[in-house]
Amino acid sequence: MAYIERPRFSCMLGGVLATLSALPRTIPIIHGAQGCGGNLSAAYSLGGYLGAGYCGNSGVPSSNIGESDIIFGGGEKLIREINSTFEVMDGDLYVVTTTCMTDIIGDDIKGILNEVGQKDKPILFIDTGGFKGNSYYGYTKLIQELFAQYIPQKNTKQNNLVNIFGLVPGYDPYFRGDLEELKRILELVGVEANTFFTHDQTQQNILRAGEASLNIVLSRVYGPEAAIAVKDTHGIDYLITDLPIGNLATVGFVWQVAEKLGLDREKVSKALYQETDSYFKYIDRATDLIADTDFQNYAVVIANATEALPYAKYLDNEIGWITGYIFITDELTEEQKNAIRQVFDDIEFSIRPELVFETDTYRIQQYIEQNNPQFKSDAYYETFSPAFVLGSTIDRKLAEVLNGGLLSISFPVINRIILAKGYAGFKGGLNLLEDLITGQISGR
Amino acid sequence: MAKKIKQVAIYGKGGIGKSTTTSNLSAALSKMGLKVMQFGCDPKSDSTNTLRDGKYIPTVLDSLREKTVIKAQDVIFKGFNGIYCVEAGGPAPGVGCAGRGIITAVELFKQQRVFEELDIDIVIYDVLGDVVCGGFAVPIREGIAEHVFTVSSADFMSIYASNNLFKGISKYSSSGGALLGGVIANSMGTPYSREIIDDFAAKTHTQIIEYVPRSVTVTQSELQGKTTIEAAPESVQAGIYRSLAAKIASHEKSNSPSPMEITQLREWAAKWGDYLLAAEQGKVSIGASI
Known part of the structure; x- marks a missing residue:
């Protein structure tokens, strides 16, 4: 991994723990030192104060190994922890996750699970040494392992x-x-x-x-x-x-x-018509306000590889904003970048934004300052104003430099709590419009 | 002013005679009147056996497994001629992390000022052969041992392990790590083995500190659970160990070696292979330079 200033993800285990905390009645069991569980909970809570869920944050069982467990192997400690967890934690699914140090010393988790596994309590193992990848990688691997170890194969679909x-x-x-x-x-x-x-x-x-x-x-x-x-x-x-x-x-x-x-097709058309109709009835109510205010904005979208393009597409196709830059902040392979570029090329933008892969927060601001004409000289240019940043809370500085608003859409989000809100679909599109307009009129 | 304690680490490939050499060295140094501690840094924990009639001693890590605070006195045992024997110990094969074990054991000792309290003159660390991970490099960095000697035969794998050790020493040499005292050439049996090991020392800019021949006396002594110095003090072999001890006791200046790169080492070995084949076929005679 490269050196990243203010990274927007944690390690593989961090992604797996966040995901397990969101699964129904699922109990993670961390095999590692005491710091991993606590610190990674602190990390994923930055996703709009995600909270503990059924079993997350400081409620997660951990084998809390010490130096002598590293030297002699942490297997016995894990066995005790699994048995205690079965006793006191009421769950439908238990998942043992490992950490950097137990992966380095190579504790035999599969062997241990064979020893302690109880038939009425499903227990899985996912090898999550933090050094293997980031939180997104952890999520992908967990889904894969759920299918590999837990979800029955069915011939009839x-x-x-x-x-x-x-x-x-x-x-x-x-x-x-x-x-x-x-x-x-x-x-x-x-x-x-x-x-x-x-x-x-x-x-x-x-x-x-x-x-x-x-x-x-x-x-x-x-x-x-x-x-x-x-x-x-x-x-x-x-x-x-x-x-x-x-x-x-x-x-x-x-x-x-x-x-x-x-x-x-007929059923689909009918359902979509109703949704679209309702959607635009809401939009219709906003048109006066949109027309009265200088609502159209230049935008910067800063998000992960999953979300950056969808937000930019919405801004352009749906509400007619001009997205100047799309920054994708994950560390990606060239192959993954190409997959993103392909999608980007296929999106019809009225004015095509610049797509930049940049992991470092300060470099995002630096990139705009060094490339946008308005920062380069006093000569007349079309200024990047009014501007609006759809990014993380840590992009506040950029929003200030651009003298524009900020809506936290990407991790870490710490200036708002997120419970049921979403930006996807029809309702999400309306939510997003509400928040973008509110962001501009909230000072009234 | 406190006296300076000499700290020496002996490395070498497993099975090459490292513990045998170290124990005899400790015994000979002790017989010279020095207060010696031998610190075994090998999870097998058998470094000091021949100093204690073939008996194993409880290790630092065994004690750590049972309790969190360890008193050094609990893991120091007196052996032949009052030599202090310590074994770092380690996990069962296949589990845990032996390297971390060595780090923990050595650091525990370092913190407790044991050497000063026991008024020790020289500490000999007997370390598992290949420097496979950071743990086994602990005695040569962080100012623990000052001088490193490697026990090596003329076999390629043994030389390979020594060359790896030299890489470790070079790496830490600029940051206060130990330096190389030289090579203890062990199991010198065949006529060409001395030439090979001499050539290796020359190529890596180090020296042979002693040539130790193969000897049945050593085997006989070990079968009694003793060092040669103890079991056969009048033997020729004991004399060689005494000579080695005298050299190490007076050794002052070590250097940073020049390890060979892996391709260079392979080419060097291949040349010796060709040469030995030619010698066997009578095309050249041993002693001719290559």
Whole structure:
């Protein structure tokens, strides 16, 4: 990993713990020193104050190994911790996660699980040495392991059952609201969705994931690997697409799913018409305010590889803002960058933004200051104003430099609490419009 | 002013005779009137056996496993001629981290000022052969040992391990780490083994501190659970160990070696291979330079 100033993710274990905290009645068991669990909980709580969930934050059991466990092996400590967890923690699924140090010394977790495994309490193991990758990688691997170790393979599929993947709890801060909305929309066209993370979900939804006809992955880089593996093992087709925000994108998304599942076109059209109609009735109410205020903005979108393009697309296609720059802040391979560039090239922008892969917060500001004409001389240029930054709370400085507003859409989000809010779908598109306008008039 | 304690680390490939050499060295140094401590840094914990009639002693890490605070006195045992024997110990094979064990054991000792309290003249660390991870490099960095000697035969794998050790020493040499005193050439049996080890020392800019031949006396002594110095003090072999001890006791100046790069080392070994093959076929005679 390169040196990153103010990184916008934590380690593999951080992603896995955040994800497990969002699963129904799931108990993680950390095999590592006492710092890992606490620190990583602190990290994922920066996703709009994610909170503990069923078993997260300081409630997570940890073997809390010390120096002598490192020297002699931490297996015995883990066995004790697993047995104690079974005794005091009431869960439907237990997942042992490892840490850098237990991975380095090579404790034999599979052997230990064979020793302590209890048939009435499912317990899985995921190898999560923090050095293996970042939180997004952890999410992808966890989904893959759930299918590999836990979700039964089913030959008979349910035609209109899908699983939705790609949004990482905490690190995609609006994941739950987004999933709720997409689940609602799919239900309108007769499709049932396992989301794993919305509050209606139980372990049954996870176990039934093997019966789904389609895995929908809302990210070009986080989840496709798992979906491809699951196609081989469970025979589930996949759709790798983008997070739909607002009317146009959501209509497009639903048609993509409809095509894959062979849904009744008339039924889909009817449902979408109703949603679109309602959507624009709301927009209609905002038009006076939009017309009266200098609402059109130049925008900078700063987000992860999953969300940056969908937000930029919404700003351009849906509300007519001019996105000058899209910064993608994850550390990506060239192959992953190319996948993103491909999607970017296919989006129809009225004015094409500049797509920049940049992991360092200060360099994002530096990039704009060094490249935007208004910062280069006193000569007349079309100024980047009024400006609005859709990024993380840590992009506040950039918003100040641009003399513009800031809406926290990407991790870390610490200037607002996120509970049920989402920006995906029809309702999410309206939420986003509300927040963008409110951001400009809240000083009134 | 407190007297300066001499701290020496002996490294070498496993099975090359490192512990045998170290124990005999400790015994000979002790017989010279020096107060000696031998510190075994090998998870096998058998470095000091021949100083204690073949018996194992509880290790630093065994004590650590049982309690969090360890008194140095609990893990120091007197052996032949009053030599203080310590074994770092380690985990069972296949679990945990032996390297971390060495770090912990050495640091525990460093903190407790044991050497000063026991008025020790010389500490000999007997360290597992290959410097496979940072833990096994602890005695040569952080100002613990000042001088390193490597025990090596003329076998390629032994020389390879020594060369790796030299890399470790070079790495830490500029930051206060130990320097190389020289090579203790062990198991010198065949006529060409001395030439090979001499050539290796020359190529890496170091010296041979002593040539120790193969000897049945050593085997006989070890079978009694003793060093040669104890079991056969009048033997020729004991004389060689005494000579080695005298040299190490008076050794003052060590250097940073020039390890060979891996390709260079392989080429060097291949040349010797060709040469030995030619010698076997009678094309050249041993002693001719290559």
